[in-house]
Amino acid sequence: MAETFQERLEQVQARMAAACARAGRKPDEVQLIAVSKTYGPERVREATECGLRLFGENKVQEAEAKVPMCPGNISWHLVGHLQSNKAGRAVALFDQIHSVDSLKLLQRLEAAAAAEGKRLPVLLEINVSGEGSKFGLRPNAAPEVLQHAGALEYAQIAGLMTMPPFTPEAERARTHFRRLRELRDEWSAQFGVPLLELSMGMSHDFEVAIEEGATWIRVGTALFGERS
Ligand SMILES: *Cc1c(COP(=O)(O)O)cnc(C)c1O
Numbered sequence: 219m220a221e222t223f224q225e226r227l228e229q230v231q232a233r234m235a236a237a238c239a240r241a242g243r244k245p246d247e248v249q250l251i252a253v254s255k256t257y258g259p260e261r262v263r264e265a266t267e268c269g270l271r272l273f274g275e276n277k278v279q280e281a282e283a284k285v286p287m288c289p290g291n292i293s294w295h296l297v298g299h300l301q302s303n304k305a306g307r308a309v310a311l312f313d314q315i316h317s318v319d320s321l322k323l324l325q326r327l328e329a330a331a332a333a334e335g336k337r338l339p340v341l342l343e344i345n346v347s348g349e350g351s352k353f354g355l356r357p358n359a360a361p362e363v364l365q366h367a368g369a370l371e372y373a374q375i376a377g378l379m380t381m382p383p384f385t386p387e388a389e390r391a392r393t394h395f396r397r398l399r400e401l402r403d404e405w406s407a408q409f410g411v412p413l414l415e416l417s418m419g420m421s422h423d424f425e426v427a428i429e430e431g432a433t434w435i436r437v438g439t440a441l442f443g444e445r446s
Contacts, residue, residue: 237428255439256445259287299353306330315340316379331372346394364409377415388423395430409410
């Protein structure tokens with residue numbers, strides 16, 4: 219692995235550019251979220267000095283300790299599971315939530331965002347295959363949540379997120395990423411919600427995700443190094 223953050227970032231950006239070129243997509247259609255979980259504020263600062271502004275965390279408690287010690291112009295995304303009882307704390311910290319997996323959580327986020335007068339884009343996390351991660355809505359449970367999209371004023375469903383079952387072979391994630399895009403197309407039409415964003419792809423499989431339509435990729439290890 220390259221030694222400096224700047225070198226690792228350039229490698230990730232080159233992989234992103236190559237995947238966009240293969241897929242005939244414009245590079246600015248895909249945004250990189252640097253997943254800084256387990257890394258301290260000094261590593262986040264170093265990443266901001268290389269020009270990054272979008273960061274992902276997977277735990278409210280870790281973010282509560284870290285965010286105040288990081289540069290102020292960061293946009294923080296919650297990418298990990300969120301319990302409904304922490305919705306208020308999450309809204310106070312994060313600009314976007316990628317992991318909404320129940321109607322109850324969505325309604326708690328709406329209430330918390332309304333109390334802060336804060337517009338909050340959220341994504342529905344879909345467990346496409348029903349295996350792998352124990353989090354995420356089964357595809358057949360998502361329509362009930364999407365039916366409520368029109369009634370929300372502050373929390374806005376901007377798209378879908380998925381975490382395929384882990385496999386070292388990136389190609390095996392392709393069917394999951396493709397299925398998420400197909401579900402997006404179906405549900406956008408059926409519920410009249412645009413669902414523009416697709417959050418999918420991590421360090422080892424983001425090229426495949428980009429080829430299948432990702433608009434946000436969530437990358438930790440390839441930028442920061444292996445987590446201990
Ligand atoms: C940790 C994490 C990532 C990044 O994983 P890497 O393999 O380190 O790139 C992406 N998404 C979620 C939800 C995560 O928890």
